[in-house]
Amino acid sequence: xxxxxxxxxxxxxxxxxxxxxxxxxxxxxxxxxxxxxxxxxxxxxxxxxxxxxxxxxxxxxxxxxxxxxxxxxxxxxxxxxxxxxxxxxxxxxxxxxxxxxxxxxxxxxxxxxxxxxxxxxxxxxxxxxxxxxxxxxxxxxxxxxxxxxxxxxxxxxxxxxxxxxxxxxxxxxxxxxxxxxxxxxxxxxxxxxxxxxxxxxxxxxxxxxxxxxxxxxxxxxxxxxxxxxxxxxxxxxxxxxxxxxxxxxxxxxxxxxxxxxxxxxxxxxxxxxxxxxxxxxxxxxxxxxxxxxxxxxxxxxxxxxxxxxxxxxxxxxxx
Ligand code: CDV
Numbered sequence: 001x002x003x004x005x006x007x008x009x010x011x012x013x014x015x016x017x018x019x020x021x022x023x024x025x026x027x028x029x030x031x032x033x034x035x036x037x038x039x040x041x042x043x044x045x046x047x048x049x050x051x052x053x054x055x056x057x058x059x060x061x062x063x064x065x066x067x068x069x070x071x072x073x074x075x076x077x078x079x080x081x082x083x084x085x086x087x088x089x090x091x092x093x094x095x096x097x098x099x100x101x102x103x104x105x106x107x108x109x110x111x112x113x114x115x116x117x118x119x120x121x122x123x124x125x126x127x128x129x130x131x132x133x134x135x136x137x138x139x140x141x142x143x144x145x146x147x148x149x150x151x152x153x154x155x156x157x158x159x160x161x162x163x164x165x166x167x168x169x170x171x172x173x174x175x176x177x178x179x180x181x182x183x184x185x186x187x188x189x190x191x192x193x194x195x196x197x198x199x200x201x202x203x204x205x206x207x208x209x210x211x212x213x214x215x216x217x218x219x220x221x222x223x224x225x226x227x228x229x230x231x232x233x234x235x236x237x238x239x240x241x242x243x244x245x246x247x248x249x250x251x252x253x254x255x256x257x258x259x260x261x262x263x264x265x266x267x268x269x270x271x272x273x274x275x276x277x278x279x280x281x282x283x284x285x286x287x288x289x290x291x292x293x294x295x296x297x298x299x300x301x302x303x304x305x306x307x308x309x310x311x312x313x314x315x316x317x318x319x
Contacts, residue, residue, distance in 0.1 A: 003163045003275040005190065007231055008035035008043040010092070011248040013265035014239035015052045021077035024050050027266055028094075029084050034268050036088040041117070042162055043268070046194035046235040047095040047127075047171045048110065050078070053196045053235065054097075055145045056242055058136040065149060069099035069108060073121070086119035091162060095170060095194040097150075098126070110150045112168045112194060114161060122161050125168035126153025129176055140202040142242050156182040164189040164275040167228075171195035174232065175218045177225070178300065184226030185288065189275045191228055193219065196235045199243045203318045212247045216257070224255030227281025229273050236264035253278045 010031040015024055028045060035043045048054075054068045073096070074082045085092055091114070098111035110127035130152050132144030156179060158167040167183035167190070174193050183191060197215060201207045207214070215232070223230040229252060236246035249260040250271040259271040282288075299307075306314045 005042055005162045005164060005273045005275060006038075006040045007190075007229075007250060007271055007273050008038070008040040009231065009233050009248045009250060009259070009261060009267075009269045010035065010043040010045040011233055011246065011261045011263075011265075011267045011269070012046050012049060012235045013263075014237045014244070015050075015235065017052045017054075017240055019052070021050055025077060025081055028081055031266060031268055032081070032084055032088065032090055032092065035270070036090050038268075038270055040090065040270060042091040042093070044093045044192045044194065044231045044233045045095060046233050047112070047196050048097055049094055049194065049235065050096045052240055053242075053244075055132065055149055056142040056198075056240065058138075058143050058145060066099060069097040071099050073098070073113060082115065082119040085115055085117065089117045091116050093168060093192040093194070108150050109153060110146065110170055111153075112170055112192070114159060114166060114168060114192070116161060123157065123159035123166070123168065125157065125170070127170040127173060128153045128156065128179070129172040131172040141200065142198070142202075144198075144202075158183055158186040158188045162190075167191045169193045171197065174222065174230075175214070177222065180222035180226045180228070180230075184228065184286075187282075188226065188228050189278045190273065191222065191230045192233075193230065194233045194235075196239075197245045199245055211245050215245055215247045216249065219249070220251050220255045220257070223251040223253055224281070225286060227253045227278045227286050229253060229275070229278070234261070234264075236261075253281050 051068045095112045098109045100107045112125045113121050114123040116122045130146040132146045134147040165187045167188040169179045173179040219230045219232045234248045246264040249257045259269045261267045261269045
């Protein structure tokens with residue numbers, strides 16, 4: 001029996017600093033209703049989809065920082081999204097800033113959850129690759145303080161849901177081949193990725209005109225090389241003066257883009273995703289059992305940075 005998942009991108013335009021959770025959730029529920037009206041099973045929202053992208057600002061006061069975090073999920077302001085999911089029998093994937101107390105210790109993560117058609121959280125993912133910097137760097141046009149405000153997650157898991165094997169990643173994770181391969185090794189058939197990507201890269205402005213090209217090339221390569229669907233979802237547009245790329249798209253296991261958003265505002269785009277399309281890649285060119293050579297891949301996990309050159313040098317990081 002064919003295994004189809006009708007998936008909607010739930011792209012968001014900018015969220016203003018003063019916009020309330022309640023107002024944002026109303027935008028999310030509007031997108032969910034549109035997706036449901038077109039027969040979707042699942043809608044995927046961006047990274048940190050409940051607030052403005054706050055790591056662009058240096059804040060010294062932890063109480064102020066914590067206003068951007070969720071202590072419970074669902075909480076009073078997000079419950080309507082869960083209620084609607086249950087009413088419509090729709091799943092969703094949502095990114096948010098998570099404040100978790102574990103063994104009496106407070107942790108803060110950049111998190112995504114997968115919610116099933118019954119409104120139950122069936123998977124949680126905490127962002128592994130946190131980009132940016134940990135200290136205030138006033139020379140930048142805007143900050144990127146993810147390394148200050150979050151601690152990194154430690155695993156890429158997959159979950160049996162929606163009739164297939166589903167994984168999640170968040171924004172910068174999509175640029176790293178390890179992200180997809182670790183999930184590919186667990187048989188992933190669909191990777192859900194929300195992102196907030198400024199057009200301008202303060203450390204490498206020479207990349208700015210390539211930002212949408214890089215967005216697509218990494219997700220298309222990840223899809224093809226692991227025989228999986230990839231759903232990439234932006235928070236796009238000019239948010240608090242910072243321009244963010246759009247480029248939300250659905251990528252088939254062939255690496256081809258089969259649906260894409262056309263604007264940088266709130267918008268859905270849809271595809272009927274046949275999970276069995278993954279098989280012809282997983283069984284042939286990327287049959288891992290037959291063709292992978294892990295003996296040759298040791299440095300991937302044994303070392304973090306580049307090996308020193310014969311003269312003791314290596315490429316210096318830009319600061
Ligand atoms: N939110 C992100 O992780 N953004 C990064 C930017 C800072 C490079 C990204 O990889 O898109």
